[in-house]
Amino acid sequence: MIKKFDKKDEESGSGSNPFQHLEKSAVLQEARIFNETPINPRRCLHILTKIIYLLNQGEHFGTMEATEAFFAMTRLFQSNDQTLRRMCYLTIKEMANISEDVIIVTSSLTKDMTGKEDVYRGPAIRALCRITDTTMLQAIERYMKQAIVDKVPSVSSSALVSSLHMVKMSYDVVKRWVNEAQEAASSDNIMVQYHALGLLYHLRKNDRLAVSKMLNKFTKSGLKSPFAYCMLIRIASKLLEETEAGHDSPLFDFIESCLRNKHEMVVYEAASAIVHMPNCTARELAPAVSVLQLFCSSPKAALRYAAVRTLNKVAMKHPSAVTACNLDLENLITDSNRSIATLAITTLLKTGSESSVDRLMKQISSFVSEISDEFKVVVVQAISALCQKYPRKHSVMMNFLSNMLRDDGGFEYKRAIVDCIISIIEENPESKETGLAHLCEFIEDCEHTVLATKILHLLGKEGPRTPSPSKYIRFIFNRVVLESEAVRAAAVSALAKFGAQNDDLLPSVLVLMQRCMMDSDDEVRDRATFYMNVLQQKQKALNAAYIFNGLSVSVPGLEKSLHQYTLEPTEKPFDMKSVPLANTPITEQKTEFAPVATSKLPEKPGPTRQDIYQEQLAAIPEFQGLGSLFKTSEAVQLTEAETEYVVRCVKHTFARHMVFQFDCTNTLNDQLLQKVMVQMEPSEAYEVLHYVPAANLPYSQPGSCYSLVRLPEDDPTAVSCTFSCTLKYLVKDCDPNTGEPDDDGYDDEYVLEDLEVTVADHIQKVLKPNFAAAWDEVGGDFEKEETFALASVRTLDEAVGNIISFLGMQPCERSDKVPENKNSHILFLAGGCLQGNTNRSGTRLVSLMAHVLSNLLNVDHGNTELLLSFMENSFLFLEISK
């Protein structure tokens, strides 16, 4: 480094850095001249500059040496050199955290902040506030109040900004300066206005009414500062969002009027605020989109970037609103700023027609290597969205993606590509082989363990079912030879799946396994030995249970059960059936154009929702002895959204009981509810055993009450039931401000909507990655076939959707997606019925389903046929034909 600079010095003579060879100890030595009299301002200034420079370079100063230098520096206040004094303030701020006893300069700073020299006053205030704590703040409070309303703008601004910094530390003190801030807000100076507005908002932001009044005042009076306008727009849009006010509100009008402001900054802020509002209609978006369109042809790169980035955002939700800008966006795809070009192209990909895809992809591939990873991810997301929109384009996309996969890039980028390829494979069976080939090539040279294991898992799942599975074996075995432990272990598991599914490959797989048993890593050896032994048995059932489908229990649940088992010594072997089933994670329907969100999810599964409920319920004495929680339903609303009391119900199913959890919220601030419970009247043989009321339900604090219900034992078909529910409680009026209740109260009740218990509440979803293997594992003994006609459904899609939601089972192998133009479809559903009493519930489920389906699917002349096969207690195989 030093050598390089020396060389440069010789060349140019002016390139040297006077601070290059600074040493901290030498500089601190020099700082001794601060004590000389008379003070030499110029030399002292240089030394202070050196100290600040060193601090800025990250040089570490010990407390002792910093304190020493700091104390020496305080002497410099005797000099009247302006720049020197200003540098002293800077040094104070820089050293506030490293030196001790910095408060000794308080009096000097207080003197400067109240002195005659306006040049010193602002910076002195800012330095003073930097070293002040809550107790000392009271001492200077008077000066601060005066400074806030000072007629010199720099003083007022400094005081306002410093107050803002101190809100975090001493809210109660700063709160008292609100009147002064209010006065400052009407200043003529634009920065003072802006700072006053910022401080006022921070002091009032928790009081919605005050914020709304403030907005009202400032939007009418009209501010001069564009910064203040931007701030107002942000406050207004936040308030709009919180109050869920409609777009006819004056606040919305204000934001819209800002689209005509003379400052581009304000216009852009307003447009961006409108675009980011939830539930904006195309008509409301139009004015914002048209100003953004104008910005697209601005000579300023930042403005073009801002505009196209925001349009890109609009295109995610309202592609049609942006089509008007297509021409302007076309002009930007050759922009020299690649970020702008990328955003323009990805926006066009969302708004353009299928025919323009090829051209745009060609354009973007010409410079994809020049853009940063963040934008590459944006490109991949656009492609991913495009594949969903135009499935026929997948071959173009796949080519493009495979090229991108070969380029350099970080983990996020590679992961986005891999995810995109995987989703294409899942959507388009015909692209499976090319996609797998690209991924195989990728793992040949992949530095990211996570991606390599993910791809190996996918290969294990999909590879054996391709026409020529043998070609993947080489890629997988290469991993065993070359990679780290985690990848090797994943590769062994993948190999086992090939061996289990393809009989002709089995001998070679066994040979490879044999070699893996020599591995240096424990996990790899263990897996190899385990799979070797399973495979040698050549039994389908074993393969299915131990190679394809693995454990279907919830891991935290298993941990808990095992712990419980070790606590109570018993002769009985551990029963796997006592462990709650893993609920398949509820994969939220990805919003079509925002696949990014999913990548933010934490990698490790925490305790699931059901595990959390299990804990909560176990804590209630009445519910002990119910066994383990079998299934928890989604919450059902029992009231309209805008009523006095909001009640939703979560149904918990146990082996012989159900617990209904009612989460209630009281939205009346002048009432306190006590002894809240929901009375339930069942329509069938269900029996309500016990109510657990919520003792208190104060305003806006949710509380829960419970009902315990016994399931009917004798009638297996009586699964569904309707409960009429009434909320019963004791009302006490109370003071809305203090929440203090009156002593007397009266009983009251409130009728809720009916609550349904359906088949789905008795069935837990189970994901079987390899359905056929699981089906075979069960064997034919339990099979039952019946044919139903579907009366009311018109399309296969609709039939599939209805059946899944009604039965509450897990569709496997993506069989919930019906290919277009098909007359029949096979749906694989897997689910578990109540555990622990398999026989009973097994027969129960079969008869139950037959019963339910015959009710549901009206046997009369339907045009859609449904062939059902039931299996044991957990599977369902449906063939639906039209």
Next chain:
Amino acid sequence: MTAQTCPRQHQRTTMEIASLEPSLYTVKAVFILDNDGNRLLSKYYDKELYPSMKEQKNFEKNVFNKTHKADNEIAFVEGMTIVYKCSIDLFFYVVGSSQENELMLMAVLNCLFESLGQILRKNVERRCLLDNMDGVFLVVDEIIDGGVILESDPQQVIQKVNYRLDGSEQAYGFDLFDYIVGNIDGQTDRSQCA
């Protein structure tokens, strides 16, 4: 685990926009680098963003690598919006969050650049900047205070800083002598003090 998979970065590499909490804290960081990417001045205003010196320097290096080839005015790096400008052998950067109004950041950058242009008499290049580092520190201090835009008008900044240009043309009498003895040759200075 490679550096790229650190969880903190995961959150920031996406361009998702959440609604913006109204706040005056606009600027996350500002820095000036030379044409080798070395830091000449840098201030980080958000303590949670790159708390350690190592992370800061890595970020600066990353930003520099992505921006020094073309003067494109704006970039998006590690989830942050960055506006920048270069002048001869200097690079000026202003960093804001991905949701920040880009034009506000530009206003800060322009103010910084023009103010420095004035105090350095248009010689916005490395040597001149380093010779007047005190003035540069003061200018930055007047434009941004703890992340809040304090002033955006270069004239006002110049007036508030009231800085005398340091260097050959302005040096006079005793000051010139002092300048040569005390600072060009640090060795002499040290021996005097010792």
